[in-house]
Amino acid sequence: MAEVAGTTEPNTNVDAIVATLKTRFGDRCATSAALREQHGHTTTWIKTQPPDAVVFAQTTEEVSEIVKLCAEAKVPVIAYGTGTSLEGHVNAPEGGISIDVSGMNRILEVHPEDLDCVVEAGVTRKQLNSYIRDTGLFFPIDPGADASIGGMVATRASGTNAVRYGTMKDAVVALTVVMADGSIVRTGGRAKKSSAGYDLTRLMVGSEGTLGIITEITLRLHGQPEAISGGVCPFPDVQSACNAVITTIQMGLPVARIELLDSLQVRACNQYSKLDLPETPTLFLEFHGSEAGVKEQSEMFSAIAEELGGGQFQWATVAEDRTKLWAARHDAYWAGKSLKPDADIMVTDVCVPISRLADCVLATAEDIAAEGLLAPIVGHVGDGNFHVQILVDLEDPGQVKKAKDFIERLSLRAIDMGGTCTGEHGVGQGKRKYMQREHGNALEPMRAIKRALDPDNIMNPGKILP
Template sequence: MALSDVSKIERNEEGIATVLGILGQRFGERFQTGQAMRAQHAHTTTYIPTQAPDGVVFAETTEEVQEVVRACAAHRVPVIAFGVGSSLEGHVNAPGGGISLDTSRMNRILAVNAEDLDCVVEPGVTREDLNRHLRDTGLFFPIDPGANASLGGMAATRASGTNAVRYGTMRENVLSLTAVMADGEVVKTASRAKKSSAGYDLTRLLVGSEGTLGIITSLTLKLNGIPQAISGGVCPFPTLEAACNTVIATIQMGIPVARIELVNALQMRAMKAYSHLDYPESPCLFVEFHGTDAGVAEEAELFGEIAQDNGGGPFLWTGVAEERTHLWKARHDAYWASLTLRPGAKGLSTDVCVPISRLAECVAETEADIAEMGLIAPIVGHAGDGNFHTLVLMDADDPAEIAKVEAFVARLNLRALAMDGTCTGEHGIGQGKAGFMRREHGHGVEVMRAIKQALDPQNILNPGKILPA
């Protein structure tokens, strides 16, 4: 399946017309059908064609989400949850039309339980909003996918990011959630207890379901204490293999690294020019440690020794907050830096994840594939997880170039699967990677389809996503 072959679902014109009338009367100005608004709610940061909904509802409460879902269920009309639209695989497209349910106004922080290290938020709260609110409590929420995504969207796509090697992904950091199911009923998946063996784990079922099983209306999230001290820096390496071997040794020695990010030589060249960094144009690791003053200093020194044993270095690290902020802003700006390598091109961002013992091999083969195909595609990676991204720069108006890029991405996905990895470590499936689900999960796809059928028999919740047609 080509990435551009997005699913097409037969439109229910009569049902859509009826629901547009119901929602327009009920929500007034909070229901929009203008072309620009509808296109905005199907926009995607890849080249996957836009498939706009027929209307957009700005819900403000769980009860309003229930109203929308019940109206759509009664008339068999699709409903697609929308956060801020930062997903990468066509997650918010509406292949059969229908209603985009925008949760951005459900942005209240409902409770912060500092003693229990948790909080309760609505889905429209963004990660930056939450951390600003928590700043005076001595706590923070660690999941950082780069974009200022909504927490509901992050849970729906099982997001992670640079801190995942220490703090885990959204899977580990969502303790409980409430969701409106396809019949309009509300389900609360768990309590605030730190563990439970009571029945099926509905929280983990809905985290990562991309809005296809239920629409999240609140989340209970795990929090962490802000570290007493943080140190970090950049370490250059002669080869990708040397950098990856350093990552493996660091993890195996039990050094509690908080972030360990890989950039290849091409990505480093772009970052040097864009963010004014003074490092060699070679593979580098961006590293950060959290803990006490003595602890982070010791960990940085140990890491430097490991890097030196693998031919890397010097490892220049700092505990000065402003200097670290500059380094990590450069890392987060890698996308924009990469676009300067081919002005006017569009970037297709894709990711895979493999066991860290296969990371060097997978990245090296991918670089060779990029060179052989004549593509410009810098690489960055959450090396501690074996997860890496390529940003393929292309002319999105050239069908021949699109076909070449699709062939490259397909080979990358198959390469990761052959190494006992996954076709996506954190971007999710959406439309773009549905064609690789059967190769990765085999008959497991039929189990997923049975769950979808049981919970959403009319297929109204974000249809055309995750499961191959």
């Protein structure tokens, strides 16, 4: 039996709520162990904590109805999109009802003349880009997984294009959100800017389902560039590659993508994606713009790389070649796992000011070597964000402790450099312990907002706030 949110008392209401939901939604309310386990699933190492039931919602009004029932009984509610989050976001530590919005996958409106669209929360990024391709527009935020747009908003997701196009906080114009009492709130219109009232849209972006459940999103779109040029450049060491990134950004070169793979990650990508890159620290790059602009940007970066010891460029101007390179980058998680197929992966990310990037990556690489960890590094280094995948046996307490200790040192290192314990994965359960160090007294206003909007703590309890 589940516990009352925020307490250790048994929640005697949850069985009654599940029975009511089964009557109302029939087969769309599931209580099988397999489905509940799946909806408490996390793609990394945090232990699964399943909900008491899963309801497959199809409309905003249905989400509202479910939340109203749960609010009356003080039963926790956890939103679920595609389940690709990495820090235990969809776990149900106090039981409750998982609301699966994957069936809410309709693209409601596209306004090519205004460069925006309105989608339901279950639409995935690949689905959206396929739908709008013929309009000459695209949606640039691209985390490695084919995540749902609602989940990407909730975790303030990012991706390889962030250095030019920003993150989800830059892409979201307005939201429809079901609040903790079941009321439906619209956080804005389609205007490109507004000075009217509190910015509730930004409050909800990155709130990880702890303040409300996002059901519809108005997104900014971008025109497909006239020309794209991409390629890879090897470097003798990680520090040289990072310094090339720093110089590129500080010079204002409008690079669209600039990604770092350390030598171990390059080896993994060669093995998994059938590439033949030199197994040395490597930058993946892409430039967007006019034919002349792309050519000039490519030449400028070549000069920077040469000055900092970069090797021979391999430019990929053919679309198929670029697609293969970026598919390999997006498959970095699975490529990393191929280094030791029987191992589990503990993934973590941090972000630092661009001026401290080389310091942080180098210190992290030294830490990995000193601990004898098998842990490739890959990152969206154009905005100071990088990831580490630690291959461990989760049944070995010694290995797990060593990995956890490494993640703690990395998180604190980034915070002490003026950065953050997570640049895009989100806080969830995994990074809650670092929030005090990162935010200090700012945690109390966050708690005050949580108490005001969710007084009974039913919205995804146990996440973000320590």
